[in-house]
Amino acid sequence: MNNFIFYNPTKIIFGRETIKAIGKEIPKDSRVMITYGGGSIKRNRVFDEVMAALAGFDVAEFGGIEPNPTYETLMQCVERVKNEKVDYLLAVGGGSVIDGTKFIAAAALYEGEPWEIVKNYGMTVKRALPFGTVLTLPATGSEMNSGAVVTHRALNAKLPFSNPALFPEFSVLDPTKTYTLPAGQIGNGVVDTFVHVTEQYLTYPVNGKLQDRFAEGILLTLIEEGPKALAEPENYDVRANLMWCATLGLNGLISAGVPQDWATHMIGHELTALKGLDHGKTLAVVLPAMLKIRAREKKEKLLQYAQRVWGIQSGDDEARIGEAIDKTRDFFESMGLPTRLCEYGIGTDVIPEVVGQLKAHGMVKLGEKRDVTPELVEELLQNCL
Amino acid sequence: MNNFIFYNPTKIIFGRETIKAIGKEIPKDSRVMITYGGGSIKRNRVFDEVMAALAGFDVAEFGGIEPNPTYETLMQCVERVKNEKVDYLLAVGGGSVIDGTKFIAAAALYEGEPWEIVKNYGMTVKRALPFGTVLTLPATGSEMNSGAVVTHRALNAKLPFSNPALFPEFSVLDPTKTYTLPAGQIGNGVVDTFVHVTEQYLTYPVNGKLQDRFAEGILLTLIEEGPKALAEPENYDVRANLMWCATLGLNGLISAGVPQDWATHMIGHELTALKGLDHGKTLAVVLPAMLKIRAREKKEKLLQYAQRVWGIQSGDDEARIGEAIDKTRDFFESMGLPTRLCEYGIGTDVIPEVVGQLKAHGMVKLGEKRDVTPELVEELLQNCL
Numbered sequence: 001m002n003n004f005i006f007y008n009p010t011k012i013i014f015g016r017e018t019i020k021a022i023g024k025e026i027p028k029d030s031r032v033m034i035t036y037g038g039g040s041i042k043r044n045r046v047f048d049e050v051m052a053a054l055a056g057f058d059v060a061e062f063g064g065i066e067p068n069p070t071y072e073t074l075m076q077c078v079e080r081v082k083n084e085k086v087d088y089l090l091a092v093g094g095g096s097v098i099d100g101t102k103f104i105a106a107a108a109l110y111e112g113e114p115w116e117i118v119k120n121y122g123m124t125v126k127r128a129l130p131f132g133t134v135l136t137l138p139a140t141g142s143e144m145n146s147g148a149v150v151t152h153r154a155l156n157a158k159l160p161f162s163n164p165a166l167f168p169e170f171s172v173l174d175p176t177k178t179y180t181l182p183a184g185q186i187g188n189g190v191v192d193t194f195v196h197v198t199e200q201y202l203t204y205p206v207n208g209k210l211q212d213r214f215a216e217g218i219l220l221t222l223i224e225e226g227p228k229a230l231a232e233p234e235n236y237d238v239r240a241n242l243m244w245c246a247t248l249g250l251n252g253l254i255s256a257g258v259p260q261d262w263a264t265h266m267i268g269h270e271l272t273a274l275k276g277l278d279h280g281k282t283l284a285v286v287l288p289a290m291l292k293i294r295a296r297e298k299k300e301k302l303l304q305y306a307q308r309v310w311g312i313q314s315g316d317d318e319a320r321i322g323e324a325i326d327k328t329r330d331f332f333e334s335m336g337l338p339t340r341l342c343e344y345g346i347g348t349d350v351i352p353e354v355v356g357q358l359k360a361h362g363m364v365k366l367g368e369k370r371d372v373t374p375e376l377v378e379e380l381l382q383n384c385l
Numbered sequence: 386m387n388n389f390i391f392y393n394p395t396k397i398i399f400g401r402e403t404i405k406a407i408g409k410e411i412p413k414d415s416r417v418m419i420t421y422g423g424g425s426i427k428r429n430r431v432f433d434e435v436m437a438a439l440a441g442f443d444v445a446e447f448g449g450i451e452p453n454p455t456y457e458t459l460m461q462c463v464e465r466v467k468n469e470k471v472d473y474l475l476a477v478g479g480g481s482v483i484d485g486t487k488f489i490a491a492a493a494l495y496e497g498e499p500w501e502i503v504k505n506y507g508m509t510v511k512r513a514l515p516f517g518t519v520l521t522l523p524a525t526g527s528e529m530n531s532g533a534v535v536t537h538r539a540l541n542a543k544l545p546f547s548n549p550a551l552f553p554e555f556s557v558l559d560p561t562k563t564y565t566l567p568a569g570q571i572g573n574g575v576v577d578t579f580v581h582v583t584e585q586y587l588t589y590p591v592n593g594k595l596q597d598r599f600a601e602g603i604l605l606t607l608i609e610e611g612p613k614a615l616a617e618p619e620n621y622d623v624r625a626n627l628m629w630c631a632t633l634g635l636n637g638l639i640s641a642g643v644p645q646d647w648a649t650h651m652i653g654h655e656l657t658a659l660k661g662l663d664h665g666k667t668l669a670v671v672l673p674a675m676l677k678i679r680a681r682e683k684k685e686k687l688l689q690y691a692q693r694v695w696g697i698q699s700g701d702d703e704a705r706i707g708e709a710i711d712k713t714r715d716f717f718e719s720m721g722l723p724t725r726l727c728e729y730g731i732g733t734d735v736i737p738e739v740v741g742q743l744k745a746h747g748m749v750k751l752g753e754k755r756d757v758t759p760e761l762v763e764e765l766l767q768n769c770l
Contacts, residue, residue: 005397007397008393011392012641014642015386015388016388017388209606210626213605216598237386257629
C-alpha cells in the first residue's frame with residue numbers, strides 16, 4: 001500500500017427533510033449567495049425549501065450556471081459576490097453548480113487573474129469563501145471533495161483543479177430531491193460514479209485490500225441499484241444508495257494509498273469541450289475502449305474485477321477480461337448511454353482535435369503509469385467510433 | 386436507509402516514516418504534553434522519533450496510562466496539564482492512551498467534576514484541548530473518532546462517552562510501528578475491530594447497501610490478513626491493511642444510516658471492569674453467544690453474513706447461520722483468543738455480578754431493538770461458560 005494523507009472535513013447531512021438543517025450550519029449574520037443552474041430548483045420547490053431554511057439571513061441569488069460551468073459565467077458571479085459583499089456561498093444543484101461555486105469561492109478572494117487558479121490546478125489558491133451545498137443530482141462527488149472542473153469557452157478548455165480550501169463545509173443530501181430528475185441524468189450520474197471508481201480501482205495491485213473491497217462495493221451497488229432507479233424513480237432506498245455511492249466514489253477514501261488512472265476522464269473532458277457531449281456519455285464511450293487497449297497493463301485488477309464485480313469464474317484470462325469489459329459496456333447501455341461515438345453523430349474528424357487539445361493542455365503522459373501517449377489515444381479513439 | 390449525519394475532520398497521515406510530519410500539524414509555540422502508556426514507546430524508539438519531530442516545541446510528558454485507562458490516573462495528568470499550561474496533547478500509543486487523552490482534553494477545560502463527563506456520555510462537554518495521536522496498536526478506532534471509554538476504579542465502572550469536540554486533529558498511522566507488538570495484542574486488535582464491525586452490521590436490514598458492502602469488506606480483509614499478521618510480523622502490507630481496517634471500522638462511516646447493536650461491547654466492558662479480562666477477549670467470548678441467542682432477530686443479516694463473508698451457500702437457514710457463527714468462533718480462536726469464560730478461569734459467579742453492574746449503569750435495554758434485557762444477558766452468559 002502507498003503512503004497517503006486522508007482528510008475530509010465536509011459534514012454530510014443525509015436523508016429526508018434535511019434541507020431545513022442548513023440554517024444552523026451557516027454563521028449568523030452571513031450574507032449568503034445561493035448559486036444554481038437552469039432553474040429546475042425553482043420548478044421543483046427545492047428553492048422554496050432552501051429559502052425557508054434561510055429565514056433571517058440576508059440572501060442573494062445567482063442562477064444560470066450551466067452544465068460544464070464556464071469561466072465566463074462564473075466570473076459574472078464573482079463580480080457580484082465582491083460588489084455585494086457576500087460572505088457565504090450556498091450551491092444548490094448538481095456537480096456543475098458545486099464545481100462552479102468552488103471556482104467562485106476561490107476567485108472571489110484571489111489576487112491576480114482567476115483563470116490562473118485553473119491553469120495551476122488549484123495550487124495557487126490560498127483561501128476561499130466558505131460554502132455549503134444542497135445536492136440535487138448525484139454524480140460527480142463534488143459535494144464531498146475539494147476538486148472541481150471548469151470550462152473556458154474562449155479557449156475550448158475543460159480543466160480540473162483542487163485545493164484543500166475548497167471542501168464544502170456541509171452538504172445536504174436528500175434523496176427525495178432526485179425523484180424528478182430525467183432518466184438521462186440518472187444514467188449519466190450512475191456512469192459518472194462508476195467511472196470515478198474504476199479510475200481509482202482498475203490500475204495495478206498494491207495490496208490495498210480495503211480500498212479494493214470498498215471500490216467493488218460501490219460498483220456492485222451501482223449495478224444493482226442503477227437499473228432500479230430508472231424503473232422506480234420514487235424508490236427512496238434506491239435513490240439513497242445511489243446518492244451515497246456518488247459521494248463516496250470520489251471523496252478521497254477509495255483512492256487513499258492506491259494508484260489512480262484518470263486518463264478516461266481527461267479524454268472525456270476534451271470530447272465535452274469540443275463536441276458538447278455530456279460528461280457521463282464521454283466516459284461511457286471511452287472507458288470500455290480504454291480497458292481493452294490497456295488490458296495487458298491492467299491485467300491483474302481486471303481479472304479481480306471480472307471475478308468480484310461480475311462473478312465471472314470461467315475461461316482463460318483473456319476471455320474473462322473480455323467478458324468483464326463487455327458486461328461493463330452492456331451496463332452503460334442499459335443505463336441509456338450509447339457507448340460508440342457514431343451514436344452521438346461524432347466521426348473520425350474528432351480524433352486529431354482531441355489529440356491536439358490534449359497536447360495543448362500538456363496531457364501527453366496520462367494514466368497510472370504515465371504511458372497513455374497521444375499515439376495511444378489516437379488508436380483508442382479509432383476503437384470508439 | 387436511515388437519516389444520518391457524517392462528519393469526521395480527523396486528518397490521517399498514513400504510511401512509512403510519517404511520524405516526522407507531526408511538527409507541521411501542531412501550532413507553533415504550543416506547549417505539548419505527550420501522553421503514553423507503559424513505556425514500550427521508549428523501548429522501541431517511537432518516543433525518540435516523536436521527540437525529534439517536535440524539535441523546537443516546548444514538550445512535557447505523562448506516562449503510565451494503563452490499559453482500560455482509569456479516571457484516577459487520568460486526573461493526575463489533568464492536574465499537570467492545568468498547572469503546566471499545556472495547550473496541545475499528543476497521544477502516543479493504542480486505544481487506551483488515546484481514549485485517556487480524550488478524557489484529559491475534555492477534563493482540562495471542564496467546569497465541574499470531570500467524572501460528570503463520563504456519567505453524561507460526553508454530552509456536557511463544551512470544548513476540549515486540541516490533540517493529535519501517533520497510533521502504535523490498531524484496534525479501537527479511537528484515532529479517527531470522537532468516542533472513548535474510561536474506567537472508574539473506585540466504582541468498578543467502565544463506561545463510554547463521546548463528543549464532537551473530541552476528534553483528534555490528526556493521527557499518524559505508521560504500520561511499521563506495529564511490528565514489535567506481541568502476538569496477543571495483534572489478536573486482541575483484530576477481534577476488537579471485527580466486533581466493532583459486527584456491532585454496526587449484524588442487526589437488521591435497512592437497505593444500506595454500501596454500508597453492508599463496506600462492513601463486509603473490512604471483515605473479509607481481517608479474515609484474510611489477521612492470521613498473516615501472526616505468521617509474518619514484518620509484512621508491511623498486512624500490517625497496513627489491518628491498521629486501516631481498525632480505523633475505518635469505527636470512524637462513523639459504516640454506521641451512517643444503519644442500526645447499531647453494541648450489546649456485546651457493553652457486556653464485555655462489565656467483564657473487563659470486574660475481572661480485568663482484556664477487551665478483545667471479552668468480545669471473543671460474548672459475540673458468538675450473542676449471535677446464537679439472537680439468531681432469530683438477526684436472521685436476515687446473519688444469512689447475508691454467512692454468504693458474503695464466509696461463502697456459505699448450502700444448508701437451510703438455521704444450518705447456514707450456525708455454520709457462520711462457528712466459523713466466527715474458529716476465527717477468534719485462530720487469532721489466539723479462547724472463546725469460553727472457563728478458559729480464562731472465570732466461572733458462574735460472574736453472571737450475577739455482570740447483570741448487577743449492567744443494571745447499576747442503566748443498561749437494561751441493550752441492542753439494536755432494545756430487547757437485550759438482564760434476563761437475556763444471564764442466559765447468554767450461561768452459554769459463555
